[in-house]
Amino acid sequence: MINRILLVVSAILMIAALYMVFIFVPTDVEMGVIQRIFYFHVPMGWVAFLAFFLVFLASIIYLARRNRKWDIFASSSAEIGLVFTTLMLISGSIWAKPVWGVWWTWDPRLTTSLVLWIIFVAYFLVRSYLADADRRARFAAVVGIIGFIDVPIVALAITLTRTQHPSAIIFEGGLVPAMMMTLMVCIIAFTALFVLVLRERLGMKYDDEELKKLKELVRR
Amino acid sequence: MLSEIRAREGIASVLVFTLLVIVIFNFAFGTNSQLVRSVAPGMLWVTFAFAGVLSLNRAFIMEREEGCMEGLMVCPISRDTIYVGKMLGSLIFMLILEIVAIPIFTALCNLPLLTAEIATITFLTTIGFVTTGTLFSAMAVNTKARELVLPILFLPIVSPIIICAVNASGLAISGESWGGLSTWLEIIVAFDVVITVAAFLIFAYVIEE
Numbered sequence: 001m002i003n004r005i006l007l008v009v010s011a012i013l014m015i016a017a018l019y020m021v022f023i024f025v026p027t028d029v030e031m032g033v034i035q036r037i038f039y040f041h042v043p044m045g046w047v048a049f050l051a052f053f054l055v056f057l058a059s060i061i062y063l064a065r066r067n068r069k070w071d072i073f074a075s076s077s078a079e080i081g082l083v084f085t086t087l088m089l090i091s092g093s094i095w096a097k098p099v100w101g102v103w104w105t106w107d108p109r110l111t112t113s114l115v116l117w118i119i120f121v122a123y124f125l126v127r128s129y130l131a132d133a134d135r136r137a138r139f140a141a142v143v144g145i146i147g148f149i150d151v152p153i154v155a156l157a158i159t160l161t162r163t164q165h166p167s168a169i170i171f172e173g174g175l176v177p178a179m180m181m182t183l184m185v186c187i188i189a190f191t192a193l194f195v196l197v198l199r200e201r202l203g204m205k206y207d208d209e210e211l212k213k214l215k216e217l218v219r220r
Numbered sequence: 221m222l223s224e225i226r227a228r229e230g231i232a233s234v235l236v237f238t239l240l241v242i243v244i245f246n247f248a249f250g251t252n253s254q255l256v257r258s259v260a261p262g263m264l265w266v267t268f269a270f271a272g273v274l275s276l277n278r279a280f281i282m283e284r285e286e287g288c289m290e291g292l293m294v295c296p297i298s299r300d301t302i303y304v305g306k307m308l309g310s311l312i313f314m315l316i317l318e319i320v321a322i323p324i325f326t327a328l329c330n331l332p333l334l335t336a337e338i339a340t341i342t343f344l345t346t347i348g349f350v351t352t353g354t355l356f357s358a359m360a361v362n363t364k365a366r367e368l369v370l371p372i373l374f375l376p377i378v379s380p381i382i383i384c385a386v387n388a389s390g391l392a393i394s395g396e397s398w399g400g401l402s403t404w405l406e407i408i409v410a411f412d413v414v415i416t417v418a419a420f421l422i423f424a425y426v427i428e429e
Contacts, residue, residue, distance in 0.1 A: 063422070063425050115376050115379050118372075118376045119376045119377065121372075122372045122373050122376060125368075125369070125372055126359070126363065126369060126373065129363040129364045129365050129369055130362075130363055130364070131364075135362065138425050138426065138428075139359045139362075139363075139426065141425070142355070142359065142422050142425065142426055143373060145418065145422065146352075146355070146377060146415070146418060146419075146422070147376075147377070149414060149415075149418055150376075150377050150380070150415075153380040153407065153410065153411050153414065154379055154380045156380070156407060157379075157380035157381075157383040157384050157407050158380075158383060
């Protein structure tokens with residue numbers, strides 16, 4: 001039921017977001033139309049970060065409580081986080097080509113995102129190499145925790161070199177109200193979508209677990 | 221726990237590996253002294269990072285093969301002690317390696333590497349390597365593809381201290397004083413502290429059966 005409501009809410013929000021991005025918001029004076037990618041790029045980054053933060057929390061709770069549910073939660077959230085990090089990197093690249101003239105630069109934020117992406121690819125590699133469910137959950141939790149702790153240090157280390165990425169425009173009020181409003185709607189829309197996908201994924205995995213248990217019973 | 225010291229052939233093979241890496245870098249970049257000077261910090265830390273992966277991969281293999289881990293687990297010592305023991309073992313191993321490798325670097329590449337600055341950078345970074353590496357090595361040894369798992373976990377996690385070490389070494393080679401290095405050294409120390417604390421809290425969960 002909640003998923004139904006979420007589906008409707010995120011669908012409406014997404015349509016509203018699309019309307020605002022393509023019709024409502026004024027075109028950026030300097031960058032032109034391409035700047036509109038911003039309204040998808042930033043929410044994707046936000047969702048990715050939110051997802052990995054949830055992985056971090058769920059991993060700690062798993063190690064403390066040893067409830068399989070939290071491992072399933074962490075891995076589902078990590079899956080979605082990885083997808084959104086990938087989308088963020090790709091949309092950033094598409095944006096960078098016309099504006100900076102290159103697909104990729106070794107700028108602090110780009111590099112930090114890439115390292116974060118690699119860490120969570122490693123997270124799934126570790127999971128895939130372990131057959132034992134309990135050990136897989138424990139080791140993945142360790143990667144989830146250490147990986148998340150590591151990210152601020154990576155960011156700090158790389159930021160000491162020159163930066164090209166526009167940094168705190170959003171927080172310094174450098175956006176006109178219409179742009180800010182569009183961005184907010186997009187962020188809310190993407191967050192709703194994230195919660196929906198996460199809940200669906202969790203439901204799937206719980207059913208999967210249940211099915212495995214039933215299979216075991218039948219086999220006996 | 222300090223059985224690595226006995227495993228002398230381990231040190232020898234990693235040393236030969238280090239020497240080979242230096243020689244291959246020489247093939248790759250030529251002998252232009254100006255160029256060597258600018259890529260030297262990178263060479264140094266690529267070598268040490270890979271040597272670290274090689275030696276840390278071995279850290280728990282002996283326990284694994286001899287079934288020693290179970291023995292250690294039933295011992296009336298805390299899990300933290302096992303962690304500290306393995307970490308110190310790897311630290312000594314790595315430091316011996318670096319003490320031999322840095323003069324070789326100095327001689328073969330004609331660089332001023334035998335300084336207190338380089339020694340400090342190397343020592344602090346190596347601590348970060350082994351605290352991270354020991355934790356992941358204990359995990360990797362229990363997986364199906366253990367030689368592969370350690371580097372894919374270890375390298376991205378230590379990337380910040382590699383960045384700092386490369387930058388600091390570059391400055392040190394060009395004769396920068398301690399003041400210019402301090403920011404980089406501070407980040408390396410911060411990494412060491414954060415990872416050591418986290419590893420201490422987490423290690424018990426990794427080795428339990």
